[in-house]
Amino acid sequence: MRNIPASSLAMDVLLKMAIGATLVVLLVTSLGYWYVYGKAEQEAIDNLKKFVINRTQHEAIMFKLAEDNLHVFKNKYLTSYQVAHEFSDEDFDALFFRDAKGATRMKREYYDGTLTPTGLYSSGMSGFIGNNVKVLNADLKRRLILGYHLIAEMGPGCKTRFANFFLHATYPENAIIIYYPESPWGLNARADLIMTDGAVVKATLQQYNPKRRAVWTGLYYDLTANQWAITYELPVDYEGRHLITPSHDIQLNDLIDRMISEHLEGSYNFIVSADGNLVAHPQKLDEIKQQMGVLSLEKLGDPTLSSMYEQIKKSGEVVTDDVKIIDDHVNGTYLAVARMAGPEWLYVTVYPKNLISNEAHSTAKIIIVIGMTFFFFMMLIVLYVIRKNVAIPVQLLKIAAEKISEGDYGVVIDGKLKLPDSAPNEISLLVKAFRHMAIQIRDANKILEDKIEERTQALEAVNEKLTALSFLDGLTGIYNRRAFDQTFHVKFEEAREGRDNFALMICDIDFFKLYNDQYGHETGDQALKETADTLVRNSGTLGHVYRYGGEEFAIIMENDLLSSYEERALNLLKAVEKLNREHRMSPYGVLTVSAGLAVYNEAFQDIKDMFITADQNLYTSKKAGRNQLTL
Known part of the structure; x- marks a missing residue:
């Protein structure tokens, strides 16, 4: 190693630092200034993003809840419509009456509060069918009664969760059922009111909404309730018929108040719809109210707002659960834009840039002064240390570091x-x-x-364990559908190539839904486990049992020279019946299975063809009375 004279190094460093000291100080302080400015700017943007995403996610909760509630309503209504018994005219007349002007309305007692024939307390309910509906057929009456029961069930819960939630449902025949404790709307409506002519209801009709999409109405101001509001509507069809449209009225005064009062210091917020209507603005609420919630930015004529909206449009799509930051050079601000799930409004926070620059300038000035002073004294110390005993040790350590890196x-x-x-x-x-x-x-x-x-x-x-577990059914412990699909494909190909023959048996526990309803899902799960275990034990080494889904099982039978496929399949049916598991809802009194069997032959084009044959045979067994095998 070449010796490095300490004095030479120290003098060289001293000379260079003396020449470049002023330039270094200026460079370091300039970099420090811009670093602090950039960091302050980034921190402000990060805080802005967090604020906006938190606000939009918080405000979107009630919109998401409204959508979830109506999807629950839809599923319950369709289920009830398909399985509920028929109602009599007396059932309908217990709820409704026809007034002197020909309109049909729900009786006052269901608004004031009364015990229904089912023993439940009902209040806050009203209903209306316009006098243009001269004859109410049995289907409409049934749909109205089902709608009443479901809204009476769900309406109070929605109101309890959010005080500004109101549930109602309209019908394409010009009818409505509504839960609205503040007023008996159905009793107050004009007898000749045609609700289906209005934009809100019309948007749900099949001729105006052929794709049957859910609808968020525009913002409107309810003069009666003195509330800003929006409505979410979900058309419900069955077999191509429009049955009902459940809707949520959501009052937004609290949301708008929070938008005005809760903001980052020095900033403000506003909400604009995707089509350019101003929804809320701290300085424009009166103008929005005068326009009944539909105030176009173009008509408003505010150059600042128009400029901001144009920049938002040019920035591209704003994705839900994300915040887009737009550098607004025109107005000297940052625009933090986020999409509010539900009505798809744009929530915008306007953050003036001078808030960032003022903070950054103050911080940077302090750092510049401290940095210059610190650098001056550090220069003296470093020169002293280098002169004494740093130059050579540092060089040796550098060589050592190179050796370690090698x-x-x-x-x-x-x-x-x-x-x-x-x-x-x-x-x-x-x-x-x-x-x-x-x-x-x-x-x-x-x-x-x-x-x-x-x-x-x-x-x-x-990984080997996970692969094995992925082929097992979590409830019964036997192979699942994924394992079945794989094995079925392999066996089919082997049979097609003439290497082996096999049969596919599909069986289904008889009246299992009634069994669950009678004995409970926990007992039903035990029945599934016991049935699966019985099938496995009685299938032998040449039978492979799979849980295909729900109460349905599939058995792949390999060729057995000692017994026929039909004989083996019948033995499985008998084994399940011999379990003697009580089933009072079955005509056989015990738990049984129905099955369809398909034996491979060259006529099968593919596995789907063979599966359909077995499945059709299963259907034949069910249709013939169940607890039997069809081949």
Whole structure:
């Protein structure tokens, strides 16, 4: 190693620092200034994003809840419509009456509060069918009664969760059922009111909404309730017929108040619809109210708002659960824009840039002063240390670092490279720490190599277990549909190539839904497990049992020279029946299964063809009375 004279190094450093001191100070302070400014700017933008995403996610809760509620309503209504018994005219007349002007209305007692024939307390309900409906057929009456029961059930819950939620449902025949405790709307409506002519109801009719999409209405101001509101509507069809449209009225005064009052210091918020209507603005509420909630930015004529909206449009699509930051050079602001799920409004926070620059300037000035002072004194200290005892030790440490980076740990550990570790100072401690670090790096590399090998083996073992588990049904412990699909395909190909023959049996527990309803799902799960276990035990080594889904099982039977497929399948049916598991809802009194069997032959084009044959045979067994096999 070449000796490096300390005095020469110290004088060289001193000369260079003396020449470049002023330039270095200016450069460092300038970089520090812009770093602080950039950091302050980034922190402000990050805080802005967090604020906007939190606000939009919080405000979107009630919109999402409205959508969820109506989807629950839809599913319950369709289920009830398909399975509920027929209602009599007396059932309908218990709820409704026809007034002197020919309109049909729900009786007052269901608004004031009364016990229904089912023993439940009902209040806040009203209903209306316009006098243009001269004859109410049995289907309409049934749909109205079903709608009443479901709204009476769900309406109070919605109101309890959010005080500004109101549930109602309209019908394409110009009828409505509404839960609205504040007023008996159905009793107050004009007898000749044609609701289907209005834009809100019309948007749900099949001729105006052929794709049957859910509808969020525009913002409107309810003069009666003195509330800003919006409505969510979900058309419900069955077999191409429009049955009902459940709707949620959501009052938005609280949301608008929060938008005005809750903002980052110095900023403000506004909401605009995707088509350019101003929904809410802290300084434009009166103008929006005068326009009944439909105030176009174009008609408003505010150049600042128009400019901001144009920049938002040009920035591209705003994705839900994300915040887009737009640098508004025109107005000297940052625009934080987020999409509110539901009505798909754009929530915008306007953050003036001078809030960032003022903070950054103040902080940067302090850092500049401190930095310049600190740098001056550090320069003196560094020159002194270099002159005394840093130049040569640093060079040796550099060489040692190069050796370690090359993997030559022994040169440093074994002392082949002479390092200054005898002097009682920090350099000596640094050298000892450096040598210790080299030992740790060497040992850590060895441990890491061993760990990698160990973890690789463990990962392979876990992957093998996970692969096995993915083919098992979680409830019964037998093979699942995924395993069935794989095995069925393999067996079919083997049979097609003439290597083996097999049969497919599909069986279904008889009247299992009634069994669940009678004995409960926990007992039903036990029945599934017991049936699966019985099928497995009685299928032998040449039968493979799978849970295909729900109460349906599939059995792949390999060729057995001692017994026929039909005989083996019948034995399985008998084995289940011999379990003698009570089933009072079955005509057989015990739990039984129906089955369809398909034996492979060359007529089957593919596995789908063979499966359909077995499934059709299963259907034949069910149609013939169940607890039997069709081949």
